[in-house]
Amino acid sequence: MAVKLAHAMGAEVTVLSQSLKKIEDGLRLGADHYYATNDPETFTQLAGSFDLIVNTVSATIDINAYLSLLALDGTLVNVGAPAEPMSVNAFPLILHRRSFAGSTIGGIRETQEMLDFCAENGIAPEIEVISAKQIDEAWERVLASDVRYRFVIDISTMENE
Numbered sequence: 001m002a003v004k005l006a007h008a009m010g011a012e013v014t015v016l017s018q019s020l021k022k023i024e025d026g027l028r029l030g031a032d033h034y035y036a037t038n039d040p041e042t043f044t045q046l047a048g049s050f051d052l053i054v055n056t057v058s059a060t061i062d063i064n065a066y067l068s069l070l071a072l073d074g075t076l077v078n079v080g081a082p083a084e085p086m087s088v089n090a091f092p093l094i095l096h097r098r099s100f101a102g103s104t105i106g107g108i109r110e111t112q113e114m115l116d117f118c119a120e121n122g123i124a125p126e127i128e129v130i131s132a133k134q135i136d137e138a139w140e141r142v143l144a145s146d147v148r149y150r151f152v153i154d155i156s157t158m159e160n161e
Contacts, residue, residue: 001123001125002054002056003015003026003029003030003031004029004030004123005114005117005118005123006030006054007029007030007031008030008117008121008123012032012033013030013031013032013033014031014032014033014034014035014046014050015031015033015034015035016035016037016042016053016066016069017034017035017036017037018036018037018038019036019038020034020036025126025148029126037065043065043068043069046069047068047069048068048069048070048071048072048096049069049071050069050070050071050074051070051071051073051074051075052074052075052076052077053066053069053070053074053075053076053077054077054079055076055077055078055079055080056079056080057080057082058080058081058082058083059080059082060082060083060084060086061082063076063078063086063087063088063100064087064088064089064092067088067089067092067093067098067100068092070096070098071096072096072097072098073096073097073098073099074096074098074099075098075099075100075101076098076099076100076101077101077102077103078100078101078102078103079102079103079104088100125149125150126148126149126150127149127150127151127152128147128148128150128151128152129151129152129153129154130151130152130153130154131153131154131157132153132154132155132157132158132159133157135153138151
């Protein structure tokens with residue numbers, strides 16, 4: 001959704017993902033560029049080039065590597081919530097006037113603005129509808145990283161107890 005929203009707002013969008021497995025999806029969703037973070041050259045090539053990074057990852061990552069990708073006065077906004085604390089090196093923040101921020105979903109007004117924007121621009125989430133009987137299979141697919149991109153359970157398939 002972040003890629004779709006940023007593209008609709010006119011931003012030049014770059015996707016940073018562990019691998020190039022989802023490059024076709026990223027470009028289809030509106031990304032202008034796509035890089036694999038498992039390639040160390042990516043961090044060298046893109047150093048100091050982003051005004052804004054929205055980090056949606058809820059796993060532990062080297063946040064300092066991503067902070068190094070920010071330009072002067074750039075901001076990294078963390079919306080993912082990793083279970084472990086993150087260690088942040090202050091010097092790259094101070095020396096390059098970079099900011100590290102966090103955000104949740106916002107309030108009712110912001111949510112309504114986002115929904116209105118999505119309606120006006122034909123933006124919808126990428127989902128796969130499953131039946132209630134497929135929940136165990138869906139969970140196995142989540143564990144195997146085999147989801148594009150969200151499961152939605154059709155509640156009409158749930159049995160009454």
